Structures are given as structure tokens and as C-alpha cells.
């Protein structure tokens with residue numbers, strides 16, 4: 001048993017807190033596991049099937065809190081959504097343009113993806129809605145979607161600085177948008193494209209740096225006409241023809257590479273480990289971490305590569321490796337944006353000084369992940385420096401002191417990163433709250449226990 005838990009205690013921002021102490025693991029992680037379904041793809045599967053005509057069956061949907069919020073919201077907007085005992089989800093869509101006005105406030109919990117993508121749909125339907133979220137989501141910027149979406153003819157009313165709660169009076173006759181993304185964000189791109197579904201004519205989004213393209217892939221799967229042009233500068237222009245006939249199509253959700261990242265780094269760092277993860281999504285716009293870890297010297301092999309539901313998937317084998325420092329270029333950030341906290345743990349354990357360039361987007365995630373990742377490492381005896389928008393980490397050559405109390409700030413990725421750090425640190429690591437792991441990785445501790453981590457709670 002390498003961990004102890006306190007009793008749940010109440011807090012003003014969320015009712016249950018689960019703190020945790022993690023001690024160094026003396027044995028290897030071994031075995032074969034399947035990580036839960038991809039969060040990005042799961043949100044989209046529910047939203048797009050809710051707009052389609054007919055019944056969609058979804059296999060492998062992530063049943064994490066964030067995605068369950070999307071399911072709840074799409075029900076409130078008129079879709080019929082059920083879950084079978086075998087884990088399959090069925091969605092009877094209402095048809096494009098036919099979303100119902102929700103009778104109550106839509107609570108998107110902890111999920112930026114749910115809130116931002118839904119804004120695009122709500123802006124382009126002639127209904128009135130109000131959206132809110134938990135204390136973390138209510139701190140996150142919504143102006144990045146409100147600004148482009150206002151040009152559809154929709155009206156937004158938000159708190160100071162464009163924060164939730166947000167009231168949206170959608171446009172019954174939305175204008176199609178042409179927009180160049182000022183930040184590399186798949187959520188903003190998707191919000192604009194989703195607004196374009198119910199607009200007459202062509203919607204166009206230009207992204208200077210390619211971001212995850214699950215929206216484009218899945219809209220095509222449901223019958224929309226979407227084209228992608230690569231620009232000479234390395235960006236992309238995505239064009240969508242408005243008012244497509246969206247027809248229900250079954251969806252298979254691959255394992256989430258962003259969840260696999262935690263198992264992957266743990267297996268690289270814990271001596272003697274040898275782990276296989278089956279059915280992991282390998283979309284090239286999501287695999288920047290794999291590239292980076294290989295540059296550090298990771299033994300990471302992909303087998304059984306295939307395409308499922310329009311997305312590349314494969315099995316990953318990872319073996320404990322001795323890692324060297326890495327210099328991660330800024331133009332790789334979009335393809336591994338959620339993986340920086342766990343990469344920071346790998347860099348802290350590695351030999352040499354690592355630099356993650358251009359990671360300013362980390363400041364607007366569930367927590368300010370630049371600040372919270374720095375605090376995670378510093379409190380556990382690892383030196384760091386923030387240089388403009390770059391994060392520098394001084395590797396400890398396998399000797400992370402540990403002994404710190406980590407504040408996770410309602411951020412699942414911080415909690416999971418801290419737990420992996422605790423498995424390899426010299427002294428026990430205390431984590432203030434692990435509850436938010438359920439937003440993206442239900443069954444996290446049980447899955448690790450199957451590999452031999454010995455966590456006491458799940």
C-alpha cells in the first residue's frame with residue numbers, strides 16, 4: 001500500500017475533497033491495460049449525433065464528468081440519450097436547426113471543451129440559453145469564442161472579462177463566419193465551425209498552427225462537406241458548407257492519448273517497468289508527447305496500427321528508460337497541449353535542463369498550468385524557471401526529492417501528474433485533492449493498481 005487517504009471533507013467550491021499521500025514505488029509497473037475513451041472525440045460524438053437525423057450508437061464513450069455534462073446539456077436541448085448496460089450509448093438527434101430552448105441553466109461543470117463548443121451551437125439556433133460551470137470553468141476566458149460568434153448575429157452577455165455565467169440569445173438566421181484564429185485553439189476553431197452548420201453559405205476558419213482535427217473528421221463522418229487547405233506558412237484553412245444534412249452514423253471512440261500519457265510517463269520512470277496500452281488514439285495532431293519522449297530516449301513502440309472510426313489507433317508498449325533533457329519547440333505545443341504537466345514530471349526526473357517553448361496557453365486551462373506545474377515541481381525540490389512564455393526545468397537525474405504538498409486547483413491533470421511524481425520521488429508527496437481526476441480519467445487508480453502501483457483508493 002503506498003498511499004493513504006483522509007476522510008472526505010467539505011469545501012465551499014466543491015462538496016467532496018479527496019486528499020492523498022503517494023510514496024515511492026519499490027516495484028515495477030507491468031501488464032496490459034486499456035485507457036478510457038478520448039475526451040475530445042466523446043464530446044463531439046454526443047454533440048454531432050444530437051444534431052443528426054436518426055439514431056447514433058457510440059462505443060467506447062468516455063464516461064468522465066466532463067463528457068457526462070455534455071450529455072446532460074444535449075438532453076436539455078432536445079436529444080434523447082440513453083446508455084445500455086453493455087456501455088453503448090444511443091443518441092436520437094433532433095436534426096440540425098431544431099435544438100429546443102433549454103428550460104434551465106446549462107451547467108458545464110469543469111469542461112472548457114463543452115462550454116466553448118456548445119457556444120457555437122447555441123449562437124446559431126434561435127433560442128435563449130444560459131451556461132455556467134464550476135469555480136474553475138467560471139475563471140476561464142470565453143471572449144475567445146464570444147468575439148467571433150457575435151458576427152453570426154447572436155447576442156452574448158457575460159461577467160466581467162467574458163467569464164461564465166454566460167447568456168446567449170442565438171440567431172435564427174446566423175451569418176456564416178470567416179475567421180483567422182488569434183490563438184492555436186481547437187475549441188475556438190470548433191465553435192466557429194459548429195455555428196457554421198446552421199448558417200447558409202460557407203464558413204471558413206484559418207489556423208496559423210494546425211490543431212486537433214476531430215471536429216472536421218467527425219463532421220465529415222456525419223455527412224457534412226468539409227475541406228482543408230494547407231497554407232504555405234504551415235497553417236490550415238478549413239471550409240464548411242452550411243446547412244448540411246447530418247445523418248446518424250455509429251461512432252467508435254479510441255483510447256485517449258492524453259490519458260495514456262500518465263501511464264506512459266509512469267512506466268518510463270519506474271525502474272524495470274514494461275506496460276502495454278491497447279487501442280490508443282494516434283491522430284498526428286495529438287501525438288506531440290510521443291515525439292518529445294522519443295527525443296528524450298523513451299523506449300516506446302507502436303504496434304497493431306489501424307484506422308477505427310476514421311481515426312488512427314494502435315497499441316503502445318513502453319519500457320522504463322533513462323531520459324535526457326529536451327527542448328520542445330513552440331510549434332509542437334498544440335499537438336501536446338494537455339501533456340505539459342506530465343512531461344514536466346518526466347523532465348524533472350531526466351538528466352539535464354529542459355525547455356518547453358511558447359507554452360502561454362497553459363495559463364488558461366483548468367488551473368494556470370504554468371504556475372501550478374512550477375509549484376508542483378518547486379514544492380518537491382525541483383528547480384524551474386519561467387522565461388517569458390518558456391518553462392525551464394532543471395532535471396534531477398532520477399533523484400526528485402519530493403516531500404511537498406501539491407495544490408491541484410480543481411485541475412485533473414495536475415492531480416494525475418502529482419501522483420506519478422509521488423511514485424518516483426524520494427519522499428512522500430501529498431496531493432490536496434484528487435476528485436477532479438474523474439473529469440477525464442474515471443478508474444485512474446484502479447487502472448494503475450492493475451499494473452502494480454498499489455494505490456489504496458480508487
Ligand SMILES: O=C(O)C1=C[C@@H](OP(=O)(O)O)[C@@H](O)[C@H](O)C1
Nearest residue numbers: 040113184185186187188337338
Ligand atoms: O478541442 C478540444 O477537444 C480540446 C482542445 C484543447 O483546448 P484549446 O482549444 O483551448 O487549446 C485541449 O486543451 C482540450 O483539452 C480539448
Ligand SMILES: C=C(OP(=O)(O)O)C(=O)O
Nearest residue numbers: 110111112113114338365
Ligand atoms: C484543458 C482541458 O480540458 P477542457 O479545456 O475541456 O476543460 C484538459 O482536459 O486538459
